[in-house]
Amino acid sequence: MTPGNGRSPAGASLLLAILVISVGSALGSFVAFATTLPVPVATPSTAEISIEDFAFTPAAISVEPGTTVKWLNRDEVPHTVVATSLAFRSNALDADESYEHQINEVGVINYFCSLHPHMTGKIIVRATRNAQAGRPLRQVR
Numbered sequence: 140m141t142p143g144n145g146r147s148p149a150g151a152s153l154l155l156a157i158l159v160i161s162v163g164s165a166l167g168s169f170v171a172f173a174t175t176l177p178v179p180v181a182t183p184s185t186a187e188i189s190i191e192d193f194a195f196t197p198a199a200i201s202v203e204p205g206t207t208v209k210w211l212n213r214d215e216v217p218h219t220v221v222a223t224s225l226a227f228r229s230n231a232l233d234a235d236e237s238y239e240h241q242i243n244e245v246g247v248i249n250y251f252c253s254l255h256p257h258m259t260g261k262i263i264v265r266a267t268r269n270a271q272a273g274r275p276l277r278q279v280r
């Protein structure tokens with residue numbers, strides 16, 4: 140609990156504001172760039188999917204094997220996450236509850252909500268460049 144060093148924080152605040160604006164515009168550029176890609180950028184080890192307004196967001200993601208995917212229900216009503224192959228299946232997730240599943244096999248995983256089957260999502264699982272899978276992956280629109 141030592142007192143402050145007496146320097147005014149005004150300079151630091153201004154610098155911070157400039158930094159935030161710079162990062163913000165850089166981020167905007169990146170987002171604009173990212174949205175032009177056919178497949179969302181893969182995350183190294185975890186990925187989060189939001190369940191919101193009766194939809195999985197993003198509806199399609201690309202991950203590497205070993206990624207843990209987490210679904211978080213942001214709706215007020217229960218939802219589930221069920222692989223169409225039945226390889227995994229969550230319990231009913233109430234509001235703010237989540238479900239995690241580690242993806243280990245290369246390929247395309249389609250899943251849906253068993254309570255609202257029109258809710259569907261897709262996970263594209265592909266190995267890194269150094270460990271290529273034999274088949275090319277389908278593009279996601």
Ligand SMILES: [Cu+2]
Nearest residue numbers: 218252254255
């Ligand atoms: Cu649902």
